[in-house]
Amino acid sequence: MLKTLLLAPSLLVMLTAAAPRPAEQVELGRRTAPLIEQDGLAFKDLDRNHRLDSYEDWRLPAAVRARDLVARMTLEEKAGVLMHGTPPGQGGELRAPWDLAAFKPWIQQRHVRFFIHRVSGKPRDLAEMANAAQAMAEDSRLGVPIVFSSDPRNHFQAALGVSVSAGQFSQWPETTGMAAIRDPALVRDFGRIAAREYRAVGITMALSPMADLATEPRWPRINGTFGDDPELTGKLVEAYVEGFQGGREGPGPNGVATVVKHWVGYGAQPEGYDAHNPYGKDIAFPGGRFQQHVQPFVGAFDAKVSGVMPTYGRPPEGLLINGRQAERVGAGFSRQMVTDLLRGTYAYKGFVLTDWKITDDCDAPCVNGTLHHDEVGMPWGVETLSKSERFAKGIDAGVDQFGGVMDADILTDLVRSGRVSQTRLDESARRMLELTFELGLFENPYVDPAGAEAVVGDAAARAAALDAQRRSLVLLENSGGLLPLSADKRPKVWLWKVSKAAAEARGFQVVDRPEDADVTLLRIVAPFKTRPQYFFGSRHHEGGLAFAEDNADRQAVERASAATRTIVSAYLDRPAILTPIRARANVLIADFGASDEALLDMLTGDAPFQGRLPFELPSSEAAVEAQLPDVPADSADPLYRTGFGRNR
Numbered sequence: 001m002l003k004t005l006l007l008a009p010s011l012l013v014m015l016t017a018a019a020p021r022p023a024e025q026v027e028l029g030r031r032t033a034p035l036i037e038q039d040g041l042a043f044k045d046l047d048r049n050h051r052l053d054s055y056e057d058w059r060l061p062a063a064v065r066a067r068d069l070v071a072r073m074t075l076e077e078k079a080g081v082l083m084h085g086t087p088p089g090q091g092g093e094l095r096a097p098w099d100l101a102a103f104k105p106w107i108q109q110r111h112v113r114f115f116i117h118r119v120s121g122k123p124r125d126l127a128e129m130a131n132a133a134q135a136m137a138e139d140s141r142l143g144v145p146i147v148f149s150s151d152p153r154n155h156f157q158a159a160l161g162v163s164v165s166a167g168q169f170s171q172w173p174e175t176t177g178m179a180a181i182r183d184p185a186l187v188r189d190f191g192r193i194a195a196r197e198y199r200a201v202g203i204t205m206a207l208s209p210m211a212d213l214a215t216e217p218r219w220p221r222i223n224g225t226f227g228d229d230p231e232l233t234g235k236l237v238e239a240y241v242e243g244f245q246g247g248r249e250g251p252g253p254n255g256v257a258t259v260v261k262h263w264v265g266y267g268a269q270p271e272g273y274d275a276h277n278p279y280g281k282d283i284a285f286p287g288g289r290f291q292q293h294v295q296p297f298v299g300a301f302d303a304k305v306s307g308v309m310p311t312y313g314r315p316p317e318g319l320l321i322n323g324r325q326a327e328r329v330g331a332g333f334s335r336q337m338v339t340d341l342l343r344g345t346y347a348y349k350g351f352v353l354t355d356w357k358i359t360d361d362c363d364a365p366c367v368n369g370t371l372h373h374d375e376v377g378m379p380w381g382v383e384t385l386s387k388s389e390r391f392a393k394g395i396d397a398g399v400d401q402f403g404g405v406m407d408a409d410i411l412t413d414l415v416r417s418g419r420v421s422q423t424r425l426d427e428s429a430r431r432m433l434e435l436t437f438e439l440g441l442f443e444n445p446y447v448d449p450a451g452a453e454a455v456v457g458d459a460a461a462r463a464a465a466l467d468a469q470r471r472s473l474v475l476l477e478n479s480g481g482l483l484p485l486s487a488d489k490r491p492k493v494w495l496w497k498v499s500k501a502a503a504e505a506r507g508f509q510v511v512d513r514p515e516d517a518d519v520t521l522l523r524i525v526a527p528f529k530t531r532p533q534y535f536f537g538s539r540h541h542e543g544g545l546a547f548a549e550d551n552a553d554r555q556a557v558e559r560a561s562a563a564t565r566t567i568v569s570a571y572l573d574r575p576a577i578l579t580p581i582r583a584r585a586n587v588l589i590a591d592f593g594a595s596d597e598a599l600l601d602m603l604t605g606d607a608p609f610q611g612r613l614p615f616e617l618p619s620s621e622a623a624v625e626a627q628l629p630d631v632p633a634d635s636a637d638p639l640y641r642t643g644f645g646r647n648r
Contacts, residue, residue: 020059029444031135033143046143046442047072055142055442062437066430072142075412075422078429080111084149084353085406087115087133094118094160094373097125100132107136107146112406114432117148117203120158120165123452130202134445145445147436149205149259154194154465156593157223157573159539161276161356169197170461174573175209175236177472177592179227179614180645184239186468191243193461195256198244200455202447204439205257207309209240211296212262214575214615215289216629218272220528220540223573223592225267227614228632228642230295238299250304253440259353260300262311263331263342265293268630272543272574275312276536278367281330281380283313287631290319298346306435307351310337310399312358314381329381332358333390338398351431356404359390369533376535388414395420400428469598473569474590474611475646476578482565482586483648485519485604494563496522496556502596506604513563520560521567523591523599524553526576546577546621557584569599575617577624579639590617612645 025041033044036052043056054060054068070078087103089096095118106112115133119126130148137146153164155174170193172178178187198206213230214222226233237260242248246255265283266275273280285293297308310331319326321336322345331337332354342348360377370376382390391410394402414420436442475483485491487507494517495503500510503521514520527547531537547554560566561584568585570576572592582588590613591599602609616633618624623635633642 020057023059026058026440026443029446031138031446033138044143044443046138047141058443062434063430065437065442066434069142069144069433070426070429073429075415075425076408077111077142077144078425079408079411079415081113081144081429081432082401082411082425083112083406083408084114084116084401084403085112086118086404089119095120095164097121098129098133100129100136103133104136106406107133108140110406110408111140112408113137113144113436114147114149114205114401116207116404117150118160118164120153120167123168123201123456124449126201127447127449127452131446131449134202137445144433145436145441147205147257147439147441148203149207150198150203152206152208152224154190154197161536161539162221162224168457170194170457170465171593171595172465172468173472173593174223175226175240176214176223176572176614177594177611178468179225179229179232179236180472180474180590180592180611181468182232182612184235186471187236187239188243189464190468191240192246193464195244195246195254197456197461198256199254200447200452202445203256204251204441205259205306206244207259207261209237209258209260209300210262210266211237211260211300212267213293213296213632215267215293215632216269216272217545217575217615217618217624217627217635218542219267219269219574220272220274220542221266222575222615226296228616229614230292230632232614233296234299236299237296238303241300241303241305245303245306248303251306251435251439253443255439257306257435257439258300259307259309260297260305261309262355263308263337264297264311265290265315265630266311266313268293269313270629272629274536274540274542275380276378276540277531277534278362279537281312281314281378282316283311283629284316285319285630287628287634289630289632292632293630301346301348305350307353308342308348309353309355309403310334312355312378312380327381329393330358330378332399333382333393333397335397343398351400351428351435352398353401354394354399354403359387359394359402359405359407361387369531369537371533371535371538373535392419395424395428400431466595466598469594470601470607471610472592473594473599473602473609474592474613474644475587475609475648476590476640476644477582477585477588478646478648479586480565481648482519482567483603484606487604491518493517494520494560496520496524496553496560498523498599499596502600506600514560515563517564519565519567520563521569521603522553522556522560523569523571523596524557524581525571526574527551527553528574541573544621545574545618545624547580554580557581561585567603569594572617575615577618577620577639579619582639608647609645610647612643613640614642616640616642
């Protein structure tokens with residue numbers, strides 16, 4: 001008798017997905033792994049067992065390959081995948097070229113496969129350095145390649161823990177400058193260009209974009225945001241993800257995975273104190289705008305962003321998530337934030353990577369101020385827990401990977417003790433490895449050093465970046481029709497923080513005193529203070545936004561305006577109070593990352609200004625102190641409102 005075998009639909013889907021798809025040969029990059037030939041195609045024998053395993057078969061879907069690989073891994077190897085570490089730098093410096101001898105044990109014995117890349121330098125050197133690390137990974141038991149991530153490195157700001165010096169990479173306005181342009185297509189193009197540069201040197205993950213809202217004008221991280229408008233921010237975040245990842249279906253072999261941050265409410269920092277520091281560990285929503293801070297992340301979810309990074313800050317009393325008081329812990333420890341809200345309410349399917357060092361201690365030196373990175377930790381809300389308990393709480397919350405630490409042994413101990421299940425560990429390892437397969441790194445993790453020199457900062461990328469710089473400049477005032485300047489008449493100009501060579505190249509005669517000038521041109525920066533005793537506070541621009549009477553930039557403007565007509569361009573990494581500057585300047589421009597060349601192009605050209613303010617500019621310190629940290633654009637009588645900008 002014949003019997004009919006009925007298969008459940010879900011099983012049919014699994015069997016169909018696991019079947020190799022007919023395919024053309026893909027490029028294989030290798031150093032020591034032998035090749036296997038099957039069906040007329042070549043595959044890398046990464047584990048050297050002389051047979052084609054599913055994880056080595058590039059015809060199979062990434063999810064199938066990841067499941068097969070995890071089943072072959074030891075507990076230690078899986079725990080290593082859940083770390084996102086920092087390569088040891090030469091001389092112990094965080095941003096120095098890597099000490100490859102010290103790096104090797106972390107790759108081959110400790111099995112860490114995700115590392116942040118903080119080094120800036122010649123593209124060829126960066127490519128060769130990445131290749132050397134990938135060769136070490138290829139020589140490991142299973143040949144699992146490395147994913148290198150990076151903070152933004154295509155802008156003007158460069159601060160440890162926030163961004164990387166552009167070096168030879170194309171240099172674009174800060175993301176606030178892109179918000180001033182208000183064009184998702186430009187942001188998408190930027191992402192494509194930057195991703196191409198990243199991939200050329202071996203970087204395959206962007207620890208960006210920031211979907212945080214610039215609702216507290218004193219906050220140091222504003223110039224990494226897209227401003228204070230939730231709707232605009234959401235559109236630009238979505239475009240950023242699409243550009244870097246190469247579309248709306250996640251990253252492929254030519255794309256760069258993106259990690260949107262910081263989930264959620266990071267911009268609502270009372271008095272602007274940043275949550276990297278113990279004195280800024282609390283976020284607040286006195287205006288009840290929590291949902292507005294969630295809104296911009298939806299654009300990233302729609303574009304299938306690869307990863308999400310939770311915020312450091314502790315939510316306040318009274319903040320409800322799904323009707324329950326939010327646990328007063330950093331979001332990386334909060335099951336409500338990660339599992340209930342992110343994965344539940346918003347059906348997010350990607351990986352969750354914690355912000356850096358949330359499992360490390362913040363003991364007395366950290367609380368009182370230290371400049372030693374090893375003494376810094378951000379375990380806000382769980383300070384009294386042990387490191388082991390923090391790891392367990394993060395896993396319970398639903399995170400997949402821990403940033404800035406390489407304590408894989410703590411995770412293995414938690415599994416062996418039964419505190420964390422093997423099944424839970426496998427779940428996160430599969431997510432991280434599936435991404436690695438999607439990026440094409442198992443086939444070819446290597447890059448061409450000579451090609452990197454040709455790609456990074458090529459002429460087309462530089463031209464696009466310069467055009468974006470021009471478009472991002474916001475004209476606030478142009479009294480008396482001073483612009484455009486006519487360089488043909490060779491006017492005499494006095495400069496403040498502007499390149500003499502750039503001005504002379506335009507035909508200006510540079511003089512030594514404003515009294516001898518026909519016009520003065522000054523570049524100034526938003527005022528700030530730092531906390532020199534704190535590792536991050538020493539790098540953050542904090543404090544009031546007003547130009548004090550003894551501020552050197554203000555004094556230069558006053559001296560120049562007393563002598564002749566004055567043009568002032570203000571770099572606004574935060575919304576400075578420009579009231580005394582506006583009173584003295586004939587022309588006033590807001591700058592969010594632009595070269596002297598871009599500025600002079602706009603001053604001497606016939607093209608109209610296009611930029612519009614990405615956030616409001618307050619009129620006084622009293623107005624700043626009275627506004628609420630979670631509410632966009634709410635200062636009284638602002639000097640300029642969000643979206644303001646003149647064409648001429």
